[in-house]
Amino acid sequence: MSGREPLLLAIESSCDETGVALVVGGRRILAQAVASQIALHAPAGGIVPELAARAHLRWIVPALAEVLEVAGVTIPEVDGIAVTAGPGLAGSLLVGIAFAKTLAWAHGLPLVGVNHLEGHLYAAWLLDPDEPERPGPPFPLVALVASGGHTFLVEMRDHLAYRLLGETVDDAAGEAFDKAGRLLGLGYPGGPAIAAAATGALRHDAVLPRAWMGDSYDFSFSGLKTALRRQVEGELATAGRPGNEAGGRLDTSRVSELAWGFQEAVVDVLAAKTLRAADETGAAAVVLGGGVASNQALRARIAAGVAARGLPLFVPRPGLCTDNAAMIGAAGWHRFVAGERATSDLAARPAWPLIRPAGAPATRRPPRRGTAARAYETALAAERDAAGNATGDPIASPTRGGAR
Numbered sequence: 466m467s468g469r470e471p472l473l474l475a476i477e478s479s480c481d482e483t484g485v486a487l488v489v490g491g492r493r494i495l496a497q498a499v500a501s502q503i504a505l506h507a508p509a510g511g512i513v514p515e516l517a518a519r520a521h522l523r524w525i526v527p528a529l530a531e532v533l534e535v536a537g538v539t540i541p542e543v544d545g546i547a548v549t550a551g552p553g554l555a556g557s558l559l560v561g562i563a564f565a566k567t568l569a570w571a572h573g574l575p576l577v578g579v580n581h582l583e584g585h586l587y588a589a590w591l592l593d594p595d596e597p598e599r600p601g602p603p604f605p606l607v608a609l610v611a612s613g614g615h616t617f618l619v620e621m622r623d624h625l626a627y628r629l630l631g632e633t634v635d636d637a638a639g640e641a642f643d644k645a646g647r648l649l650g651l652g653y654p655g656g657p658a659i660a661a662a663a664t665g666a667l668r669h670d671a672v673l674p675r676a677w678m679g680d681s682y683d684f685s686f687s688g689l690k691t692a693l694r695r696q697v698e699g700e701l702a703t704a705g706r707p708g709n710e711a712g713g714r715l716d717t718s719r720v721s722e723l724a725w726g727f728q729e730a731v732v733d734v735l736a737a738k739t740l741r742a743a744d745e746t747g748a749a750a751v752v753l754g755g756g757v758a759s760n761q762a763l764r765a766r767i768a769a770g771v772a773a774r775g776l777p778l779f780v781p782r783p784g785l786c787t788d789n790a791a792m793i794g795a796a797g798w799h800r801f802v803a804g805e806r807a808t809s810d811l812a813a814r815p816a817w818p819l820i821r822p823a824g825a826p827a828t829r830r831p832p833r834r835g836t837a838a839r840a841y842e843t844a845l846a847a848e849r850d851a852a853g854n855a856t857g858d859p860i861a862s863p864t865r866g867g868a869r
Contacts, residue, residue, distance in 0.1 A: 471544040471801060474532075474568070475794030478521045478561030479553025479581045480614070481505075481512050482787065485528040487536045487543070488794030491802075492601065493592050496536035497791045499784075500524035507653045511643065518556030525564050540572050547797025550578035550807070551814030552614070558813035566809060578807040579797045581788075582819040585610045585754035586621070587795035588786065589779040602779045607748040609739045611763075612755035613639030613654070618682050618739060619819070620746050624799050629820045630742050631682025638731055638757045641686035645727045648690075648697050650714045660760055662724035665717070671696075671726025675734050682738050689730050696723065728762055736766040743776060752779045754792075759783040 470490030477484035486497035502520050506512050533539065548565035551558060562578075569576040586608050590601045605622040607630070616639075617632035636644070639656055646655025651662055674692050676685040697709055700719065707713035715723070735757075743751050751771050757763065758780055771778045785792060 471798060472538070472542065473577075473794045473798055473801060474529075474540070474543045474546045474574075475579075475790040475797055476525070476546065476548040476561045476565045477581070477584070477788055477790040477793045478525065478557050478564075479549045479551070480557055480788055481517045481520070482789065483521050483524040483528055484788060484790030484793070485525070485532045486790035486794050487532055487538055488591075488791055488798060491587075491795050491798030492590050494594055494791045494794075495538065496532045496594070497789060498528040498531045498535075499789050500528055503654065510647055510653050512554070514554045514556055517554055518560055521557055521560040525560060540568065540574075543572075543574060545575040545577060545797075545801050547577045547579050547793050547801065548811075549581045549584065549793050550811060551581065551817030553581055553813075553815060555813050555815045558815065562811060562813055566811065570809070575801070576807045576811065577797045577800045577805055578811050579793045579800065580817055580819055581793070582610060582615055582617075583625075583796040584792035585612065585786075586619070586752065587799070588754050588781040588789075588792035589752045590795050591781060591785055591791055593782075602752050602777070603749045605746065605748055606750040606752055606779075607739060607742045607746055608752035608754065609735060609758075609767075610755040611638040611735060611753075611757035613637060613643065613757075615755070616684050616686075616735075616757075617819070618742050620742070620748070621752075625803065627820050630746075631678075631684065631738065633684040633686065634678070635685050635687040636690060638684070638686060638735060639755070641690050641731065642727075642757070644690050645693055645724075648694055648709055649720050649724060649727075650709075651720070651724070654756075656757060656760060659724045659728055660762065662721050663728045663762070665721035666725035667718075668722055669725055671722040673726045673730045675730050677734065682742055684734060684738070686731065689727070693723065693727055728760070731757075732760070732763045732766050735763060736770060739767055740770040740774070743771065743774065748776065750777045750779060754781065754786060756787045758786040 472487060472489045475486045475488055481502040483500040487495040489495055502517060505516055505520055546565050546569050548561050550562060565576060605620060608619050608621060610617055614637050616637045618630040620628040620630055642659055643655035646658045651658035673689055676688050678685055700715055701708060701713045739751060753767060764780055768778050
């Protein structure tokens with residue numbers, strides 16, 4: 466590396482965005498390219514996995530060529546390759562992993578497998594090519610990641626060290642926005658469509674329920690979605706119109722009010738729990754990540770809350786909140802300098818939580834009840850005892866073996 470900061474080539478293909486980027490020092494983006502598939506999946510109102518994988522095959526080589534040309538870099542000048550290994554769609558992940566393995570083998574470069582969720586956290590550290598230098602988020606911090614597939618709160622007291630505070634027990638926030646968008650007859654993806662429709666609300670009289678989940682930091686959005694469906698179906702019936710599934714639609718003005726009410730309910734819970742977590746953990750900063758962090762109402766609500774507390778807020782620009790390879794390069798850099806290396810048997814991990822005690826059932830989320838829940842708690846207790854962790858919280862770090 467000749468005394469300079471390591472330069473990583475990063476590859477992201479976990480869902481429906483084909484991303485390639487060059488990131489130096491874990492922060493500075495030299496160049497990046499993202500091939501979006503929104504138009505491809507819009508007619509279906511959601512992602513079609515087979516189409517997504519085929520689109521990655523189509524665009525991953527042109528994306529690499531564009532990034533290398535823009536940065537004026539050749540692959541032999543790269544110090545390592547970081548690739549998303551999960552979580553995500555299996556077929557999509559396999560395209561990126563196979564591509565990264567091939568490049569690493571052909572050029573004799575080290576390879577690092579990166580958790581996509583960790584990438585969303587580290588997007589807050591990124592700097593654009595011409596952006597002035599600025600300090601990264603200080604520790605300890607609280608981070609909210611809200612996307613189409615995941616919603617969770619973590620505490621970070623150092624790089625790569627996480628304590629899970631709470632997560633969704635059913636729908637992710639972005640998933641709820643997509644479903645609500647379909648109920649209201651809006652476009653895909655639902656988040657931007659609902660945000661746009663909400664700007665037309667005048668009365669602000671649509672009040673939908675919030676699931677506070679007691680005093681926990683967990684989230685639940687399935688009940689909110691059901692409440693919206695019942696509201697829409699009830700209003701359509703009153704107006705003598707066909708049901709939602711039969712193509713019935715409310716007036717534009719009413720759609721705006723309901724869109725505002727739905728967005729307000731989601732933002733209210735996300736912001737309140739994030740700010741309470743910052744208070745109760747003694748955080749020195751708050752970080753937002755994930756596609757839902759592009760929502761201006763959420764950004765404004767949390768920004769006001771952290772300002773009132775005298776804390777800094779770190780939230781990437783919208784283009785870095787959604788899936789991209791630069792964030793994989795940022796997270797991968799920290800794994801790379803910590804000495805982590807993937808071998809040729811690196812496999813796709815479609816259900817790979819950011820934090821899970823060793824030996825826990827390999828489910829998408831920690832199970833809440835039944836035999837699986839008891840097995841999870843047993844594994845967690847064993848790891849607490851082995852680590853001597855007085856707080857009893859699952860920590861993932863490069864030195865304690867919980868992350869990989």
